Amino acid sequence: MSPLNSNGFINTTIVHPDFFFISGLIGIPHTNYYYIFLGFVYAVTVLGNTFVMFIIYTDHCLHSPKYTVILNLAVSDLCVSTAVIPLLIDTLLFKSHLISFRACLTDMFFVYLFYAMQSLTLTLLSYDRCAAICFPLRYNEIVTNKSMLLILTVIWMLAGSAAVVAATLLSRLSFCKSTVIDSYFCDHEPTYRLACNDNSPSVVIRWTYPVLSLWFPLVFITGTYVCIARALLKIAAVSERLKAMKTCTSHLILVSVFYLPLCFSFALGPSIHQNARIINVSLATVLPPALNPIIYTLKTEEFTESIRKLYRRKKMRTIVRKK
Structure with a gap:
């Protein structure tokens, strides 16, 4: 009996495969249309988030705590899309289902890092909106550039640490059986389930990571909007109440776009077909980064005004050159 397959022996050798086989997209019909769609989504993501970062960087009026967080969201959106979409297109277009062991762990690290950052950044935006509406007179004291940068540093460290732990634990597992990952990328759970030695630490990560990076932020966001709703009910003037609510619409749409598909997948659970679940x-991973810059461009007055100012400056330069 092999010591790698026996519970009575302590593993002394760790076996790592040269490659994993990404099988999640095999058997899904019309995948050629899917990679064309993904290419379009990635182009929109890159252009939209780069534009958001450019506007925030160039307009000093947007150098505020709120837009520091939005800049962080744009960076996270761009990075998570870069970690997921090119690999997906390569798999679909060139049928390249093999990925090396180290590349798999690296891809997993970046996807988990930036996906957690998306969720935590949305949480930080809800904190900003809650402070602005519930404590309008003290907002500038509560929410400062220094405090936002400190919080962002902490959540980057937390998200990075969780991603490092998840990848490191997998590197200590032996894969002496199947190397076929039933997902569209090197997902943590389908990968550690392939191990033939003790994977209980990875099982702990499998349950704690979603709680800390997804469900706890969602509960926090829900709590902040309960506080916001109570504060809005205390505003007597309907026009002022609507004005305050309007400042939350873009964030609420972002939260809905990010969380609803995930909640839908978890709610259906095993009843949903595997192909439908993967799609x-x-x-849910690739669409929010493409939609977020569009939502903020259309729904945020300060951002829209910055775009108008940029357009007017460009128009004036054109007129001056013609003269």
């Missing part, structure tokens, strides 16, 4: 989860 739904992959769309």
Whole structure:
């Protein structure tokens, strides 16, 4: 009996495969249309988030705590899309289902890092909106550039640490059986389930990571909007109440776009077909980064005004050059 397959022996050798096989997209019909769609989504993501970062960087009026967080969201959106979409397109277009062991762990690290950062950044935006509406007179004291940068540093460290732990634990597992990952990328759970030695630490991460990076932030966001709703009810003037609510619409849309597909997948659980689950989860990963800059461009007055100012400056330069 092999010591790697026996519970009575302590593993002394760790076996790592040269490659993993990404099988989640095999058997899904019309995948050629899917990679064309993904290419379009990635182009929109890169252009939109780069534009958001450019506007925030160039307009000093947007050098505020709120837009520091939005800049962080744009960076996270761009990075998570870069970690997921090119690999997906390569798999679909060139049928390249093999990925090396180290590349798999690296890809997993970046996807988990930036996905957690998206969720935590949305949480930080809800904190900003709650402070602005519930404590309008003390907002500038509560929410400062220094405090936001400190919080962002902490959540980057937390998200990075969780991603490092998840990848490191997998590197200590032996894979002496199947190397076929039933997902659209090197997902943590389908990968550690392939191990033939003790994977209980990875099981702990599998349960704690979603709680800390997804469900706890969602509960926090819900709590902040309960506080916001109570504060709005205390505003007597309907026009002022609507004005305050309007400042939250873009964030609420971002939260809905990010969390609803995930909640839908978890609610259906095993009842959803495997192909449908993979398509739904992959769309939940790649669509929010493309939609977020569009939502903020259309729904945020300060951002819209910055775009108008940029356009007017460009128009004036053109007129001056013609003269």
